Amino acid sequence: MSLEWLMARFGVGTATLKLQLPQTHFFHGDSIEGTLILEGGNVEQYIERIFVTLLEYHPAGKNSYWKIVNSAEVTGALLVAPHQVQEYPFQLLVPELAHITTSDYTANSTRVEAEADILGAVNPSGSIDVQITPDPEIMALDEAMSALGFTTAYKLFSEPLNRSLKAVQKTYIAPASLQDEITDATLQVHSEEGMLRGRLILNHREVHFADYLKAIVGGDKEKLPLEIPSVQLLGDEGVAVATAMLRQMLTQALGERA
Numbered sequence: 661m662s663l664e665w666l667m668a669r670f671g672v673g674t675a676t677l678k679l680q681l682p683q684t685h686f687f688h689g690d691s692i693e694g695t696l697i698l699e700g701g702n703v704e705q706y707i708e709r710i711f712v713t714l715l716e717y718h719p720a721g722k723n724s725y726w727k728i729v730n731s732a733e734v735t736g737a738l739l740v741a742p743h744q745v746q747e748y749p750f751q752l753l754v755p756e757l758a759h760i761t762t763s764d765y766t767a768n769s770t771r772v773e774a775e776a777d778i779l780g781a782v783n784p785s786g787s788i789d790v791q792i793t794p795d796p797e798i799m800a801l802d803e804a805m806s807a808l809g810f811t812t813a814y815k816l817f818s819e820p821l822n823r824s825l826k827a828v829q830k831t832y833i834a835p836a837s838l839q840d841e842i843t844d845a846t847l848q849v850h851s852e853e854g855m856l857r858g859r860l861i862l863n864h865r866e867v868h869f870a871d872y873l874k875a876i877v878g879g880d881k882e883k884l885p886l887e888i889p890s891v892q893l894l895g896d897e898g899v900a901v902a903t904a905m906l907r908q909m910l911t912q913a914l915g916e917r918a
Contacts (some may be wrong), residue, residue, distance in 0.1 A: 662703070674701040675724050675740050677710070677774045677786035684790045692752040692790065696734050699907065700744040708777040710734045714790075716751050716759050717769040718857050729758045731826055752776075754792060760793040762818040781786070791816075794828050795851045796891035802847070804902035808846060808910070809835030827858055841865060841914050860884045860909060884909050 681694040713731040734750045773787040809834035817828040827850040849858030862882040
């Protein structure tokens with residue numbers, strides 16, 4: 661047994677894995693398609709199989725963990741020679757149960773990880789971060805909010821604290837023209853069975869003492885119901901349709917200033 665072979669068993673001078681993806685943003689139902697690059701180490705090694713896994717991080721303090729969302733085998737048994745480079749295409753479906761990539765401090769990080777099974781040795785691995793984006797119709801609403809002059813401190817959506825809502829949400833700072841009426845607005849939406857449902861929550865500005873008292877019990881929040889067929893928000897006219905709908909909702913709630 662050579663020293664190089666022994667060191668490779670412990671991960672020194674072993675084969676390496678690298679992932680390449682043409683894009684890193686995906687919707688539910690998308691297929692993550694990329695290339696796995698295997699490069700041999702300092703010695704010849706027998707690999708039983710190579711597989712890729714979609715993982716998401718669930719923070720829970722000391723009990724934090726990575727959850728397997730989906731996995732697929734890239735190749736079966738093979739022999740890799742020293743410094744030999746081999747490339748393998750792979751596909752990995754993003755299932756509906758995958759969490760979106762969120763913007764809050766407890767964000768679920770998502771990655772694609774490749775690992776090679778080598779009997780009696782440290783398994784080499786490689787990974788790349790990806791972003792799971794809300795459905796296209798939800799992103800059309802997001803663009804519409806920007807078109808209406810709303811801005812946001814965070815680029816990504818988050819999940820509500822009440823997970824039973826099955827929604828995603830994003831808070832936007834109101835444009836200057838509406839600041840006398842509202843400070844911000846929150847989209848809280850979800851799509852299912854061909855419909856986009858949710859609400860636009862307006863946070864009214866407190867001016868008088870009575871307003872502050874109302875705010876203590878949530879009286880400063882105005883919840884506008886939202887429901888529209890998803891198909892109307894898809895395609896080239898989707899953002900325009902979403903913008904018109906949101907403008908009408910704001911006008912009805914706040915008057916002509918919107």
